[in-house]
Amino acid sequence: MLFMVEMDLSVPLTFDQKEFERLKLTEKNHFQELQRSGKWRHIWRVTGHYANVSIFDVDNNAELHDLLTGLPLYPFMTIKVTPLNRHPSSLHDDDR
Template structure:
């Protein structure tokens, strides 16, 4: 199943910067691992915000939930999820 996931990161001003830098590095490593596996198919930065729009390809809602809640930056995120389905006019076979 494909899902569009919008993630806004909100970091409190009093957050320890060294701890946050380590969380960002862990987040990057996890993202790249999921990207190589084909689970996190696309990611785009939202201009002017500490936000992204991503496309996930997972088995079901529960799988997506497990992935998102395990992300290192999850405690700092506001997340919106939209289920997607293939548009009948798409020319791409991998749009499921």
């Protein structure tokens, strides 16, 4: 199942900067592993925001929930999830 996930990050200014840098590095490593596995298929930065739009390819809603809540920066995120379906006019066979 494909999902478009919009993530907006908001970290309090009072949050420890060293801890934030550690969390960002941990998240980057975790994210890249999910990309290698094919679960996190695409990511785009939203210009002018500390935000991204991503495409996930997972087996079900529960798997996506577990992946998102397992992100180190999850406590600082506002997330919007949109399920996607293959468009019948798509020329790409991997748009399942």
